[in-house]
Amino acid sequence: MPKKRKQSVYRTYTDENFIKAIDGIKSGRVSQRKAASLYSIPQATLSDHMRGRVKDNTPVGRKPVIPIEIEKQIVKKCAQAAEMGLGMNKAQVMEKVGHLAKELNLDQNFKNNTPGKDWWYGFKGRNPTVTLRSPEKLTSIRARALNSVKVGEYFLDLKKEMNRLGLNDKPELVWNMDEKGVPLEHTPSKVVAAKSSRTIPGRVSNTRERNTIFGCINARGDRMPPLIIVKGKNTKSSYELQHRRRATKAWTEDVLGIEWFTNIFLKKCGNQRPQLLILDGHHSHEVLGLIEKARENNITLLTLPPHTTHYLCPLDRTVFGPLSKNYDRICSEYCQNPGNLVNKITWPGLFRRAFETAFKPENIISGFRSCGIFPWNPLNIPSAAFAPASAFDTNKPDTNEHPLQWVIRKSFETESRVEEVTVVRTKPSAGPEARCITTEITDTVPLNEIQVQSYEQNVIDVPGSPEDPHFMHTLSADVLLPIVDSETREAVESLISLDSSFSETIYEVDSVFQPLSETLSTPCSSTTVDWNASVNAIFSVDPPPQKKARINKTSVTGHRILTSDEVIESKRKIEDMKLKKEQAKEKRLKIREMINAKKQIEKEIKAVRSEIDINV
Structure with missing residues (x-):
């Protein structure tokens, strides 16, 4: 049960009125009693300040158990851990604070050496930048993949290709393509309800079926009509859509990538050449037939580094998010009528409204700009995006510059023939x-x-x-x-x-x-070094365990230019190996069939001979 506090615990006067009261008393215009009545300030408070018992600008309340300097360092450590995806919850912070107070021999009356709610509320009041946040989901492989080295190499190759193709001032020729799953069962939007309501129902579709869409946009803000993959085997199970394709499970397959590139992209991208298409490394995008067709049409295919699309793909960054929110809102409004239902007949119209609302030119242009693609600027990727990967890097440099600053320097050194620049960091004592x-x-x-x-x-x-x-x-x-x-x-x-x-x-x-x-x-306090070491030891993130990495020769760990000679040659070798394996498999099946047939004939001959012997 919470403590019962007196009503007069907290101050009810402002700093401005307090200063006026002190000035009036010092100048002799008013007495302490009259100033206390005039400005609603306790007379004891004015008396303490006038007699020097309390210094000016002294914080209200008792002195905190943890000194302010140490609390600021704790806040800094907690913020760093949260940015790396290794944040501490409220109970962990309070437990570590209790351990720190015990190690530094601070005067405290914590119960079981752990601060309570009162300390937590005071800690938040003294440090207004601290709050409790619900972290977003981030897989471990995405946290590790978005590192400054791989992303920086991608931006260097992107700049090189855009210079080679002459696309720095042609946003209509720089494209981005990606897929997204859109379920028939939407997430109901928030509604106005009574506070006393325990649960609020929201009507959704009767099926959890999911469709896949192919979206494509360019840096000028243009969009292509989406290719929608639906689940079904015949026309009866399909939707009434202009560009749609039936699949067994409504997933992206290799043949669908070629069909989209041939029937939609090449017909809608225009006649200007060359062009650049940026996409992820899904297997349906790396089909040899698609790559060869792109090379024939002078279209360069550049894949993003694996597991980095949440920051490097324009569609994922600023388009697909509004698409999901608008789709949920439109479906929720549609289901407010008891007779309406989201199904295969009504879904195309609902999705079309959400698509036109989300695929706006301002959203599309913002996506290319925030991803640093057009105009080319790697520094548009926020520094906090690389914080989760820094938890796995034990040799990261101690610097405050942007993780991709080296990309800017290297780009200028290579392309603008800039004089060599030396960066020296000095730190005085x-x-x-x-x-x-x-x-x-x-x-x-x-x-x-x-x-x-x-x-x-x-x-x-x-x-x-x-x-x-x-x-x-x-x-x-x-x-x-x-x-x-x-x-x-x-x-x-x-x-x-x-x-x-x-x-x-x-x-x-x-x-x-x-x-x-x-x-x-400047003095160097030994006590400062001691509490700094204690805070670092208790609140710092533990280094990752040193494990021997397993190397998978077939996995792709970086971006690639799919239309390059090396990639096409490797794809052809892979196709030849697959063909040889299939031929060898067919040959083995034929030999096995011949052996089984021979065994069957021998068995029949043996049976005939046994019957003859019996008759004789």
């Missing part, structure tokens, strides 16, 4: 960390007009005014050396060369020119 920001410098851009690529935002203009205390400057000889002493000059000359091809490194000026005396005067 005390004071703010010197943040290094990478720049790409061309021969035609002045130093004061350099555009800097950082992890905080895509492009930052470098200010050129030395009066600004936070301005950035390149460590060039004509900028830094005239304003430093001889000792610092030697240190700078050791970092840069004074010829025309020197490497460029950028620092925050406040960190570079921090006085040595100020750096050494």
